[in-house]
Amino acid sequence: MATKILMPALSPTMEEGTLAKWLKKEGDAISAGDIIAEIETDKATMEFEAVDEGTLGKILVPEGTSGVKVNDPIAVLLEEGEDASAADEAEAPKTEAAPAPASAPAKAKAPEAEDMPKPDTSPDWPEGTKMKTQTVREALRDAMAEEMRRDESVFLMGEEVAEYQGAYKVSQGLLDEFGARRVIDTPITEHGFAGIGVGAAFGGLRPIVEFMTFNFAMQAIDQIINSAAKTLYMSGGQMGAPMVFRGPNGAAARVGAQHSQDYGAWYAHIPGLKVVQPYSAADAKGLLKSAIRDPNPVIFLENEILYGRSFEVPDLEDFTIPFGKAKIWREGADVTIVSWGIGMSHALEAAEKLAKEGIEAEVIDLRTLRPIDYDTVLASVMKTNRCVTVEEGFPVASFGNHLSAVIMERAFDYLDAPVINCTGKDVPMPYAANLEKLALVTSDEVVEAVKKVTYR
């Protein structure tokens, strides 16, 4: 059966082109792979190869013709034994798209949250639980140790995690307990070992990849985002990367611009990642245990200044804190302050100061930036009618910006003042002590913002 040769699309954007030159003439024999014509696209002149063999029966579009639409017949190919008369009855290969999906007409929209927020106010652990005092550092170590005891496929890799006992001593004692097979020192090659971690997760293990700081994870960010976060989607749900990327994030003290950045908003931007930024030791422990068990890639943003702080931690054999559940640290009716990570220390300090002036702030620790507990924030804002967010990161496209937008959309009528985002300053971190202090967000700035939104 004679077939029509169609004008090919030769680039992702081509809709029409010029048939510049025929390299075969009517009557010529053609083999698969022969170049039969030159076609000019919007970008280049391309060679057009035959796919099927036969004889060029008839040229339908002479060379030099411009504006030939993609899929218009340009020639007729005859099969063995056919003569030119068959050209008139040639069929064109089907080019139309498949029928529309058989499924019911669906909304291609994100599942919408209910209008009225329904915060989860259940306690994180049973009332009356015995508590013990622990630093964030110890809590993180215990979380890893407990999960490594529980699941043989969990292992820790990173720079100085084993013999050095952790650059910040977070992995203290893990090498002794679990050995070098499961606590692995890497060379200083973030891009490479992050990729090896992703491959190990694809292969069925549960890696914890420690970055000495998240500043160095920028070397590895392609593996985190393109390989770890997107594979589940790209594979149609077949495989993903259940793993944790963890380490200190944000400014420490006097370490300059390249070692002092908060990446919360960066990672929170990415569908496919979960992002945790704990403040207290109990949250650090309960959330890290959840992160290790989670079947998705989790970014776990710690903070060097918080490592040494002590908090009350439940003295339970096994407890976890779910993602997407904010914690109200302090109730109040006058203003909602939302923060997470080290921002919480500024938020709580500001609330103390405000209380002395008779302003009662409700302080919410978001704990996870993905998923986001909108309900707790919105319910609080509907009560206080005012909101201030606090974070250490840069102001442009900050996480607070996103919260402001959601509050505006879903609680506009409840707002008595614009939401204010307290952030780090829009400058690389300076080294000089006085300038560094200016660059960071402070509790005084939070107090000032609250006074603005409460018109005091």
Add this chain to the structure above:
Amino acid sequence: MAVRKGSASGAKAGANVSAEELKKFYNDMLLIRRFEEKAGQLYGMGLIGGFCHLYIGQEAVVVGLEAAAKEGDKRVTSYRDHGHMLACGMDPKGVMAELTGREGGYSKGKGGSMHMFSKEKHFYGGHGIVGAQVPIGAGLAFSDKYKGNDNVTFAYFGDGAANQGQVAETYNMAQLWDLPVVFVIENNQYAMGTSVKRATKSPDFYERGIAYGIAGEEVDGMDVLAVKAAGEKAVAHCRAGKGPYILEIKTYRYRGHSMSDPAKYRTREEVQKIREERDAIEHVRQLLLTGKHATEDELKQIDKDIKAIVNESADFAKESPEPALEELWTDIYAETAPQNA
């Protein structure tokens, strides 16, 4: 550590190859070529969109190495991945339907030409960022070593990716930890439009492991028997717990880098000469005929059968519906742990 320029010639290495095996090589390579030609045609018709990187010319690389693999071995590659999927036994229908972005594709139409996966066949993608699959391959090998089995991972990449920093990082760690990974450099001589000699003054990629203590070997990638022989050696090295191995396989891509590549960086004569003198499929065809392992008629029958398989895959890829609109919002997060291994 041994670093060798050129491996045993195919004729010698393949002295013991059976007629059945030769026929299988012919069949598997031809399937890739015909499949890719069909993909090129569907692209021209607008049924396949975006980027589409064809494997035509390089067929002997994956077919030869798959002959050296056993069940449980893993493979990971770049965006020029159709050949690897067909060679490891993935269904042509599922691959073609992914190219057309349909529900019946391996990724339900959500991955495309560059992003397909198969747990069943231990194929881990399908990666679009040049070089990123190399540490992932080492990580897959890490998981097998951690579990204590003797599986090997084939991490395929091109001469372009060979210059990536993360490849050097991975060589270092793979050798440091004795990971059972074969680094397969498919040197098709052009990183998109940049020839090897314009990209490096150290063009012998099989020697790049010397600095890390990794054995490497140069292989004639237009000779499937030579590829298989080199693959068996590399795999034996890995399975014996001796760490990674580098195979630089010299091959040639007949088509452009992607469908929209006018290929002005090389002459038509250069391509034509290799097609005529070095073609890997023609090589096996001649071995079959001159060795009297198969008759012209038998080979014609293979051609016909393959044409039918490819046409069937194209029909399936056209008829399979587009993914349901709800699919936009699925597979972003796993609810339960994926059973990756």
